[in-house]
Amino acid sequence: MIAIYPGSFDPITLGHLDIIQRGSRLFDEVIVAVLRNPNKVPLFSVPQRLEQIRLATKHLSNVEVDSFDGLTVNYAQQRKAQVILRGLRAISDFEVELQMAHTNKTLSTQIETVFLATSNEYSFLSSSVVKEIARFGGSVDHLVPPLIALDIYKCYNHKYPIATPIATEAIPQITSTESPPERFPKQEV
Numbered sequence: 619m620i621a622i623y624p625g626s627f628d629p630i631t632l633g634h635l636d637i638i639q640r641g642s643r644l645f646d647e648v649i650v651a652v653l654r655n656p657n658k659v660p661l662f663s664v665p666q667r668l669e670q671i672r673l674a675t676k677h678l679s680n681v682e683v684d685s686f687d688g689l690t691v692n693y694a695q696q697r698k699a700q701v702i703l704r705g706l707r708a709i710s711d712f713e714v715e716l717q718m719a720h721t722n723k724t725l726s727t728q729i730e731t732v733f734l735a736t737s738n739e740y741s742f743l744s745s746s747v748v749k750e751i752a753r754f755g756g757s758v759d760h761l762v763p764p765l766i767a768l769d770i771y772k773c774y775n776h777k778y779p780i781a782t783p784i785a786t787e788a789i790p791q792i793t794s795t796e797s798p799p800e801r802f803p804k805q806e807v
């Protein structure tokens with residue numbers, strides 16, 4: 619069974635990664651699908667987000683990363699996916715997500731939405747929270763994969779590295795004082 623996991627992923631967080639990893643154990647294939655949304659001004663371009671997600675999921679052999687525009691159900695049908703996968707963090711998500719699932723059902727009865735409850739430690743986490751912390755100079759090392767944290771710091775012109783308030787063993791801590799190699803050009807934000 620093929621599932622698509624659609625979203626903005628601007629940027630991908632550890633909460634998204636949690637859903638992708640758990641989804642990859644449930645489905646034969648998970649397609650992470652980045653919406654090309656002309657109505658939003660993103661922090662990262664679609665090609666940048668695709669590269670970030672590919673790097674973050676390269677250890678998952680049944681995960682593919684792609685972009686799409688238009689309706690999610692049309693993209694799902696085009697990719698022969700039977701499932702739209704979404705994460706649920708809180709009741710506030712539930713209202714929006716239920717409306718989206720019902721709307722999608724009116725557009726295609728063939729495609730089911732499957733919700734995974736986000737793991738507890740990521741229940742507060744969103745791309746917007748990550749951007750807000752970084753904008754005001756805080757560390758996001760504990761919220762996004764390490765390479766993506768570096769991309770975010772570059773966007774906000776932070777000095778590298780930023781002191782991390784939380785020490786976790788799961789996330790490698792940055793100790794070097796040298797700047798990392800440039801992967802993306804700096805953006806004005």
Ligand code: PNS
Nearest residue numbers: 624625626627653688689690691718721
């Ligand atoms: O990461 P996001 O921004 O919460 O993802 C929202 C997304 C991309 C899943 C949703 O906006 C979407 O499916 N957009 C495509 C347009 C569409 O299919 N709309 C009908 C469902 S409301």
